[in-house]
Amino acid sequence: MANETMKFTRLEEMGQLARKAETQLAQLSNQQRNDGLAAMADALVANTDAILAANQQDLTNATDLKASFVDRLTLTADRINDMAEGMRQVAQLPDPIGSVDKMWKNEAGLMIGKQRVPLGVIGIIFEARPNVTADASALSYKSGNAVMLRGGKEAIQTNIAISDVLRKALKQLGVDENAVQLVHDTSHEVANEMMALTGYLDVLIPRGGRGLIQRVVSTAKVPVIETGAGNCHIYVDQYAELQMAVDITVNAKVQRPSVCNAAEKLVIHSAVADEYLPVIAAALADQGVQLRGDERACAIVPSMVPATAADWDEEYNDLIMAVKVVDSEDEAIAHINAHNTKHSEAIITDNYQNGQRFLQQIDAACVYINASTRFTDGFEFGFGAEIGISTQKLHARGPMGLHELTSTKYIIYGDGQVRK
């Protein structure tokens, strides 16, 4: 056991094992990959007691952690069942691998096809949610990728238990168990080493709070897909319907305030602010939202706290919303583009041109007319899964499902062509 632990702190060796597993994985059929997912799901349920015992160790050690943190860390038999059910649902999704997106004949007569292939080896760095171990393993496996997981130290016993169960299930099927590997050493040094593991990791996806993501982005040598930060805006245009503005603003703010697609800012046109803002503010206050207004907003709704300059860039992830009054859609767009995190933005309007202009000019992964920003989600988009929400422009932007865990290769059919 000591030797095993030693072995798994050696990241380069893990990288070599992952590359070896990748080669086998790339050749598995969709049915074989689905069988693996079913076996892993069954094994999770069958080993509920062992996983809960490991989780109990982590919880015993978690004495000085916040209640919300402990909640994310805590597993129950139901939660383990949910993880297994999630794996089975991933198995039901269409095969993301092998399809040829397009094929054409070039001037030399070559048939050139662009085929979907796995990315290779995916690194995931995450915090305290042990369900990420199962979720990320399922999505990686379904898409033919090997995965290297590094979770927070607070969940290490649980993550070891879960990953051991998944690996054993794969091994029993005759699949290379290194398709799923967990980094057992949770030190920062080893995390930094993992972020520099070019040559073995094709991409690194951090999952967690802003601090983790920023640390990975600024440290990693491996290509990173930046996820998560969401300073999202609702812009209530002068041509907005009042009731729709109320419903969408309240939904975007309070339906689940802790997540990245929740709205943090309300921008409202001065032509309707006097009439609409008191109604919207009252509806938000009813839900316990603290409002922070610019000078004009505070003049209309005096109960608002005056906003500071820092408010416009802050992601509260809480029942707080800052409000700005603008005199034109242009001013709204300029404000949003200057302060948003390129995640999700919405306009409420009945004016065709204003809606189209907002869609075109706002720089964000997801831009909405007359809908809540809370829809930015792989499941809501119909992808059937989500590994995160990319706020960068390279490779993937917006909700990432199985498709975003793939790459392509050109397959080219010739009959003796040489280049002239």
Place this chain on the structure above:
Amino acid sequence: MANETMKFTRLEEMGQLARKAETQLAQLSNQQRNDGLAAMADALVANTDAILAANQQDLTNATDLKASFVDRLTLTADRINDMAEGMRQVAQLPDPIGSVDKMWKNEAGLMIGKQRVPLGVIGIIFEARPNVTADASALSYKSGNAVMLRGGKEAIQTNIAISDVLRKALKQLGVDENAVQLVHDTSHEVANEMMALTGYLDVLIPRGGRGLIQRVVSTAKVPVIETGAGNCHIYVDQYAELQMAVDITVNAKVQRPSVCNAAEKLVIHSAVADEYLPVIAAALADQGVQLRGDERACAIVPSMVPATAADWDEEYNDLIMAVKVVDSEDEAIAHINAHNTKHSEAIITDNYQNGQRFLQQIDAACVYINASTRFTDGFEFGFGAEIGISTQKLHARGPMGLHELTSTKYIIYGDGQVRK
């Protein structure tokens, strides 16, 4: 002028100017972008004398450089015309921006469209070819991206002259000239600073030799698209036609040996090696190719130089080819996957299953049946342009044209939807 130079060594300010230009660029119509390209092309030709004078300064300073290097650095009126013609051809290409790749209705009734948008700001780090300044500016501008260029110090006067001409042409059209910016300070410190310019550069594309690319990959914090390295193989299967094997091997090796899609290795099945290898070797020798064989290859063609272990990983970019004899397709595939740079690989075979297996199991950007690897090229693929050939799996793989310089955003049409 001194102030201007000072200003343009300040990378962060350049980044801010690029972001500002990006906002304007994203709103230009295809016709406006094409007008800009035409104006830049005309300006290059109109300023031929000034550009040649600057080039002469660089050449005067280039006393201790290799002849091939000086050749790449040297401009003539014809070469400037070619640059201008290249810009005009880019203008003819279809608009890569604005199209909606797909649009669907989700369960909540939202219409979700995935629209092509510019990446934003593209950084290019390159060596001595001043035509990169014009080429990269044209491709970036056509795709609605601002570009920040950093060329080698040997070409700095030429690059300043070209970029000044391009910027002035844009300014005269009323376009933000910071769509094209050149880093005037060619020190390594400033190059390193540019590679760390996250927040301002959306992607960094190195163009040049292996040393440059490796330095960028290992130094950059900005996401890099790795290009160029090509240790490409031709595998002559036991079911290959001899004449096709000769023609393709010779073409792939000698048609332009200095480029990344030229073949460096010949792998041949032992069942045909005795008959085929002497013929292929003679054809290659006729073209001045030095052959380096493994033990079995040397036994068949004794004039071959014995290959060393290092040969299998080397990219010669020269009239040299190493030859390995294998006993099965599996052995060929394992050898190629162990030593290739994931660029371009070809099998010569008349056997259906062997061809399909090779396509599926080889891990490379481009995998060919019965064609020369020299076709891996944006123009040959029909993209009408090429910014490089990606050998990584994230974002872009294989020849990169205008499409690869774009990202997407989701545009979402609702009618009041809120999340339940």
